[in-house]
Amino acid sequence: MPISGDAREVLDQEMLRIRARLLELGAALDRVERAGPQAVDDPRWEQIRESLETLASERTARTERIQLLFSLPYDPQWQERFSSAL
Amino acid sequence: MNYIDPHIHMVSRTTDDYETLARMGCVAVSEPAFWAGYDRRTVEGFRDYFFQLTEFESKRAAGYGIQHFTWLCMNAKEAENVSLSREVMSIIPDYLDKPGVLGIGEIGLNKNTRNEMTVFQEHVELALKTNEQILIHTPHLEDKYQGTRMILDVLCADSRIERSRVLVDHVEEHTIRPVLEAGFWAGMTLYPVTKCTPDRAVDMIEVYGPERLMVNSAGDWGPSKPTAVPDFILAMRRRGHAEEVIRTVVYDNPLKFFGQSRHFNFHPRSVRA
Numbered sequence A: 001m002p003i004s005g006d007a008r009e010v011l012d013q014e015m016l017r018i019r020a021r022l023l024e025l026g027a028a029l030d031r032v033e034r035a036g037p038q039a040v041d042d043p044r045w046e047q048i049r050e051s052l053e054t055l056a057s058e059r060t061a062r063t064e065r066i067q068l069l070f071s072l073p074y075d076p077q078w079q080e081r082f083s084s085a086l
Numbered sequence B: 001m002n003y004i005d006p007h008i009h010m011v012s013r014t015t016d017d018y019e020t021l022a023r024m025g026c027v028a029v030s031e032p033a034f035w036a037g038y039d040r041r042t043v044e045g046f047r048d049y050f051f052q053l054t055e056f057e058s059k060r061a062a063g064y065g066i067q068h069f070t071w072l073c074m075n076a077k078e079a080e081n082v083s084l085s086r087e088v089m090s091i092i093p094d095y096l097d098k099p100g101v102l103g104i105g106e107i108g109l110n111k112n113t114r115n116e117m118t119v120f121q122e123h124v125e126l127a128l129k130t131n132e133q134i135l136i137h138t139p140h141l142e143d144k145y146q147g148t149r150m151i152l153d154v155l156c157a158d159s160r161i162e163r164s165r166v167l168v169d170h171v172e173e174h175t176i177r178p179v180l181e182a183g184f185w186a187g188m189t190l191y192p193v194t195k196c197t198p199d200r201a202v203d204m205i206e207v208y209g210p211e212r213l214m215v216n217s218a219g220d221w222g223p224s225k226p227t228a229v230p231d232f233i234l235a236m237r238r239r240g241h242a243e244e245v246i247r248t249v250v251y252d253n254p255l256k257f258f259g260q261s262r263h264f265n266f267h268p269r270s271v272r273a
Helices: A007-034 A037-041 A045-055 A061-067 A078-084 B017-026 B044-061 B082-094 B114-130 B142-155 B176-181 B198-208 B228-238 B243-258
Strands: B003-005 B026-032 B065-070 B101-108 B131-139 B166-169 B185-189 B211-215
Touching: A007 A037, A007 B243, A037 A045, A045 A061, A045 B142, A061 B243, A078 B026, A078 B101, A078 B142, B003 B228, B003 B243, B017 B026, B017 B044, B026 B044, B044 B065, B044 B082, B065 B228, B114 B131, B131 B243, B142 B166, B142 B176, B166 B228, B176 B185, B211 B228, B211 B243, B228 B243
Parallel strands: B003 B026, B026 B065, B065 B101, B101 B131, B131 B166, B166 B185, B185 B211
Antiparallel strands: none
């Protein structure tokens, strides 16, 4: 289904919200770091770092790729695993 | 615009919320059975809950001109207790012919455990045996992708299942595609933090089109907004989408899906006495 407006118009509409959210994100990350260095060793910090790289990438489907970064992997053998646990 | 909220837990909401929904254009709600925030200890607790869903809520909703429909099951979280779940499933047929009961739901997975899967599959068998529609809960956060794929594995392997009579709910960007491609209906839940925002729901409509897609508030006892569907309507309008497309998602699609249930006796507002 088509988006209403061209890319420039959509960017005009979204720019202030993107800016506000980036500032919120930056502030939240600063807040965590101000509380101490421990977060660097937390695996969630790596998820955040990878998410930021995904945001900065040129490919589309950034949201889907970030969702997968925060997801447990799917095991196609789950039925065998459940059966063997019986 | 008149709209239907296809997934909202009104037992957890106040009567004032019914009034607000009515003011916003809500003409009908569908309420799946779910976790109350604590684990119930006996099957009698579920009898009381099913009475509330099938008798009391419809009267409370009617006071504001809203039609109330419901779904019955043992929810995925309490399904970890398999013996109690089987007791609960044994009483569900007692309620399936009550007015407004649309089917079995919301069944599914929570933490993707073997017990949850056992109870999910037994619910599916019950729905097939009683020819009921199915409403499916997919897990939260990091468990969603894995759980959704497991649910689809089960459903797609069973040739008895009519996919057009199954709604897979709480889809997000990483789960919507396999659900729609397999031929199921998909629901997007609009939550303040943990699921989908109105703007992201509009994005998914733009990417996948409005066919077999619905949006809901899943308003319950936790952080949630019962008027989230009107927020989605506003987001669609702000982005220039036509009224007929919006109406397809928030009104026509729920009517089409629910209309496959034998107890969906819906009266459009325009023809109500």
